[in-house]
Amino acid sequence: MDVLESRIAEWRAYVGRSRTVADPDIDELETHLRDQMADLGAGGLSADEAFLVAVKRMGDIDGLSREFALEHSDRLWKQLVLPSKAESGRTSNGLVEALLFAVAAAVTIQIALRGDGWSGDPSPWFMRNVSLFVLPFLAWYFAQQRGLPLRQSLLTATPFVLGALVMNLYPFDPESSTEMLAALHLPVALWFAVGYTYVGGEWRSHERRMDFVRFSGEWFIYYVLIALGGGVLMGLTLAVLEPVRAGLGESVIEWVIPSGAAGAVIVAAWLVGAKQSVVENMAPVLTMVFTPLFALMLTGSALTYAVSGLGSEFDREQLAVFDVLLIVVLGLVLYGLSARESTQRAGFMDVVQLVAVAAALVLDMMVLTSMLARVGDLGFTPNRVAALGLNLVLLVNLIAAAWLSLRLLTGRATFHRLARWQTRYLPVFALWAAGVVVVLPPLFAFGS
Amino acid sequence: MSSRIHIDKDLVAASATPLVLAILDEGESYGYAILKRVRELSGGELEWTDGMLYPLLHRLHRLGYVTTDWRIPPEGRRRKYYAITEEGQAALAEQKRQWAAVTRALNDAWTRFDLVPATGEV
Numbered sequence: 001m002d003v004l005e006s007r008i009a010e011w012r013a014y015v016g017r018s019r020t021v022a023d024p025d026i027d028e029l030e031t032h033l034r035d036q037m038a039d040l041g042a043g044g045l046s047a048d049e050a051f052l053v054a055v056k057r058m059g060d061i062d063g064l065s066r067e068f069a070l071e072h073s074d075r076l077w078k079q080l081v082l083p084s085k086a087e088s089g090r091t092s093n094g095l096v097e098a099l100l101f102a103v104a105a106a107v108t109i110q111i112a113l114r115g116d117g118w119s120g121d122p123s124p125w126f127m128r129n130v131s132l133f134v135l136p137f138l139a140w141y142f143a144q145q146r147g148l149p150l151r152q153s154l155l156t157a158t159p160f161v162l163g164a165l166v167m168n169l170y171p172f173d174p175e176s177s178t179e180m181l182a183a184l185h186l187p188v189a190l191w192f193a194v195g196y197t198y199v200g201g202e203w204r205s206h207e208r209r210m211d212f213v214r215f216s217g218e219w220f221i222y223y224v225l226i227a228l229g230g231g232v233l234m235g236l237t238l239a240v241l242e243p244v245r246a247g248l249g250e251s252v253i254e255w256v257i258p259s260g261a262a263g264a265v266i267v268a269a270w271l272v273g274a275k276q277s278v279v280e281n282m283a284p285v286l287t288m289v290f291t292p293l294f295a296l297m298l299t300g301s302a303l304t305y306a307v308s309g310l311g312s313e314f315d316r317e318q319l320a321v322f323d324v325l326l327i328v329v330l331g332l333v334l335y336g337l338s339a340r341e342s343t344q345r346a347g348f349m350d351v352v353q354l355v356a357v358a359a360a361l362v363l364d365m366m367v368l369t370s371m372l373a374r375v376g377d378l379g380f381t382p383n384r385v386a387a388l389g390l391n392l393v394l395l396v397n398l399i400a401a402a403w404l405s406l407r408l409l410t411g412r413a414t415f416h417r418l419a420r421w422q423t424r425y426l427p428v429f430a431l432w433a434a435g436v437v438v439v440l441p442p443l444f445a446f447g448s
Numbered sequence: 449m450s451s452r453i454h455i456d457k458d459l460v461a462a463s464a465t466p467l468v469l470a471i472l473d474e475g476e477s478y479g480y481a482i483l484k485r486v487r488e489l490s491g492g493e494l495e496w497t498d499g500m501l502y503p504l505l506h507r508l509h510r511l512g513y514v515t516t517d518w519r520i521p522p523e524g525r526r527r528k529y530y531a532i533t534e535e536g537q538a539a540l541a542e543q544k545r546q547w548a549a550v551t552r553a554l555n556d557a558w559t560r561f562d563l564v565p566a567t568g569e570v
Contacts, residue, residue: 024528
């Protein structure tokens, strides 16, 4: 049955290759195919034969996509944000809902800021809780979009409630590093809670988890794009309003930026769903461009460090830098995985990716060794625990990824195993982030 | 008589719209069922490529002759149901008139010139 499913999936992919047949149409054709197969099967054909006959009766794909092109000529060149007219009969693709949730998030942020008596810099309280003002709306939006049953929706609320309790009941020392770390890790932990709603509660499924990885990458791209556009808009606003009255531009911006940043979280999420095809074209291109560049940069740095012997004098800030570097490499790897076709054979890009990962690992080993020595001398601080822990979490992931892609390149493992490893590992990130929020502060008496 | 007649492509295309509208006039339906009904009605003589039905249905939707609705019936898989609208029924009535005129004219011609025995089969 599995073979049959993958053949149907291949057929789907083949039909979808032509831009003129949109996803809902392919769904419709697939239902037809399955109905036909069921009837043929009842007539005594084997599943394989039924599949062949049903595909044959469906007609040749080129002719079919030509017919679709005639009827939906707009699809040939129109890749706009707005839904095509033909589908607008289905009331909406979630734009209205998305905007409602975006506005709700924007308003919540404003209430929090004003209630906090904002004067210039946001307070530590606001910074601790900022993700709790936005991400619940995103989770809610997906829960509503996916039609999540009430019980599961309530389950989703748990991490948010827990996060709110921890952030507001823990007696953090003012400006302590435990507070800062908790504030940094809470959004990450909550992002996985959003992921639970994004996959419609099917968090055990490998495919759904991969969808979520893909979603996260594309969401990030859209968010950056919106932020860039927003930056231009704000710059112009400043320039236009400044002559009217000094400071007018700034005060407008103070209102707009927090709300815009909050609303954009949801709008970007909507864009990912609504305009999948646009970014699907972008994802492979971006990974193609940046993976080799990162591979070069990392190899160069590893060599320089090894030759010049700088590798023994790292301090905490550099460990943080390397954590970020590993995150970026991991992001590239994950994004590359999610954009890659699983049936494709191992090729040049896999080699480049392996080089990038290996170089990052060598670099990181050097930092880690010096860092461990330092901890041995000076003892643990919350920052060191968080940085080291994150480093280990990433290291384990990347070592296994490197090992598996080596096996993939030598033809001894399938791509599926590599992808599977990454999706299995996802909960580790969630647990680590949650641990830094919940467990780390009491360990250090909410101080440092 | 029993040998399958090959019906010209253009004729199949021309008859497709009234046929689908007539089937939907019986009650709402979905693609695969519509196609089965076409086969049934024509005794298997109208050979459609299955896939081609869908662009046609989409055109009818665009013209406002049918409404669509994705639904999951209690038994079975998620399907897109098509139901005829008043406009669709008007279009169907118009098509019927045109086809009646065409068949009448053809029948007249066949009988007058006696090209085929007037068995009523066109």
